[in-house]
């Protein structure tokens with residue numbers, strides 16, 4: 001059948017065409033928006049897991065009672081705490097430990113001594129197994145004294161100089177986005193951070209109690225040795241080393257995983273509800289338009305259209321509105337999710353890492369396809385009914 | 400080409416009568432010959448439209464066959480029958496039959512555009528001009544009067560110069576002047592070689608008839624002996 005008839009008829013019924021298109025757009029919008037959000041949250045959690053990168057974290061007991069540690073790692077708060085390296089050595093002696101590496105925390109201030117208030121995390125390049133592999137992805141060299149690596153969300157670029165407690169630090173690399181609070185942190189070697197801690201003490205800017213930077217660490221990251229169970233190591237440390245707290249990473253992020261599961265479920269229900277409702281309305285609109293259009297289909301029959309052509313007309317129109325709506329909905333979804341990912345992230349309070357562009361494109365195509373198929377499925381019922389109309393009977397009804 | 404009904408009848412089920420079956424058209428033969436205009440008259444409900452729909456390939460008879468030349472219409476697939484109707488059978492149904500999303504001339508060109516053929520728009524405009532609504536070619540049907548809509552349907556049925564032209568009360572909404580004109584056009588189509596059947600209540604229509612048939616409660620009867628095709632609007 002001539003395509004122009006399909007389009008002319010759509011244009012001749014602007015309200016029906018608009019309703020069908022907007023409905024399909026809504027379906028595509030929810031399915032793509034929802035999928036991108038859930039996927040981003042999953043990736044965010046994955047990124048957090050791999051950024052934490054260790055089975056076990058050991059911190060001074062005081063840090064856990066004040067939730068300082070969790071706030072820094074999970075909530076993006078800035079802070080610091082220290083324990084004596086003697087405690088760290090005792091931890092290292094516990095059985096079943098495969099890898100162990102210390103980290104050092106320092107919070108920069110917002111006053112004149114520092115360029116920006118951020119969490120500064122120092123690691124030991126010799127033993128580190130969590131941050132170095134991540135830095136490797138964007139920086140091949142090794143960190144010199146006063147070199148820093150900045151998180152993706154910080155407004156600093158390679159070659160810039162940032163000042164912390166009067167010390168000028170060169171930005172050696174900028175990390176990939178992780179969607180976690182690590183994106184707003186600054187990383188540096190143990191050597192550099194020790195000198196920063198010392199400078200801040202000299203300036204009297206932080207409340208360090210009795211910490212001696214050369215003999216303190218903030219936390220220890222531990223990976224279990226082959227065949228050892230992290231849980232047993234945690235119990236062992238908590239039992240035998242005083243004034244430290246060992247935490248299994250899995251447990252620490254279980255709150256986030258729960259939150260993610262909750263959000264995913266809500267989004268899933270939302271998508272399902274919109275689709276069921278959308279399908280019902282689509283079916284209704286098609287069915288209603290069949291009744292309203294019976295007469296016109298009878299006219300086409302008289303002019304020589306076959307039953308197959310009538311069904312084809314309905315299906316082609318459904319494809320056109322499905323495609324228009326699908327593309328519209330996908331564009332809306334992308335416009336709603338992509339530019340506002342940071343807003344969504346802070347709104348949900350969960351790590352949020354957008355999928356790669358290719359994946360988003362794939363999702364978008366799938367959403368369009370799904371919308372078109374849904375429109376076609378809803379139209380198929382009507383197409384079948386239309387193809388069975390009794391022309392003579394319809395013409396009688398109008399006498 | 401001749402359109403023939405051989406032993407055709409149409410039976411409907413009717414639940415609220417003594418017998419729940421009744422014949423809208425009782426078994427009959429009918430032949431529409433090319434070059435002839437056959438006028439079918441009869442009371443309302445006598446089965447005229449039913450007969451016409453059967454001849455148009457739109458309603459399967461309960462018995463008998465409809466033959467266009469040698470082709471048995473109801474032995475064809477729906478696809479083939481539809482194509483045949485498009486090309487060979489012009490139908491002007493009772494009531495108003497236009498597509499409101501198309502303008503007048505697009506409506507008229509439908510039998511061509513439906514299968515993606517050239518629209519023959521110039522022919523359509525000329526035909527509409529002849530039917531007295533040439534000025535309305537590019538108007539949407541919503542703006543037309545009942546009589547104008549009817550002439551759009553007539554133009555649509557005549558555009559392809561089909562071998563058979565079946566008109567169900569084509570002058571129902573028209574004034575005397577236009578009635579004359581439309582009947583004259585149908586007559587002209589017959590003289591150009593089409594087999595024309597006109598169902599009408601119009602008393603003046605006999606004047607145009609080469610043959611006059613009457614339907615009475617489903618029974619078809621010849622009113623005047625069949626004139627040969629040479630006999631035309633003799634008064």
Ligand SMILES: Nc1ncnc2c1ncn2[C@@H]1O[C@H](COP(=O)(O)OP(=O)(O)OP(=O)(O)O)[C@@H](O)[C@H]1O
Nearest residue numbers: 393396411412423442443444445446447448449450
């Ligand atoms: N689909 C149908 N089912 C049942 N009865 C029908 C059906 N179609 C027509 N009839 C009946 O068949 C009879 C003939 O109907 P038809 O429409 O052919 O009459 P008609 O002569 O064209 O009348 P009018 O001049 O009013 O158009 C009527 O009694 C009608 O009720």
Ligand SMILES: [Mg+2]
Nearest residue numbers: 447448493567
């Ligand atoms: Mg009738």
